[in-house]
Amino acid sequence: MDWKGYTLIYVVLFAFATAQAVVEFTGLVDSAYWLAFAVIMVLSIIKAVGVAAYYQHLRWEPRAVTYLVLGGTTAALALTAAAAYSIV
CATH class of the missing domain: 1.20.58 (Methane Monooxygenase Hydroxylase; Chain G, domain 1)
Structure with a gap:
């Protein structure tokens, strides 16, 4: 690009x-x-x-790398949500 x-x-x-x-x-x-x-x-x-x-540069990477990043992001969001609910 x-x-x-x-x-x-x-x-x-x-x-x-x-x-x-x-x-x-x-x-x-x-x-x-x-x-x-x-x-x-x-x-x-x-x-x-x-x-x-x-x-x-995820647009030009193989789809497997993009899915790996999305999986990690999803896991981080799930852990953040779980931590937020455990505080209350």
């Missing part, structure tokens, strides 16, 4: 981060908390997938 592609991905990530900040600071969080939470989470997932695919 050339520098134009990386620049485009960077601009998209920057736009999504700006959208997240706009959702946070416009007061949407106070009036419709779960809607704001959902928007921020969806944008965060899109950003994470973009970073993993392009900056960590």
Whole structure:
């Protein structure tokens, strides 16, 4: 991937981060908390997938490597959720 592609991905990530900040600071969080939470989470997932695919080069790796990373991520999320429930 050339520098134009990386620049485009960077601009998209920057736009999504700006959208997240706009959702946070416009007061949407106070009036419709779960809607704001959902928007921020969806944008965060899109950003994470973009970073993993392009900056960590998973897009061009064999699918087995991508599945290995997804399995590790799923396990980390499951352990985090279990730890969060055990605190309460």
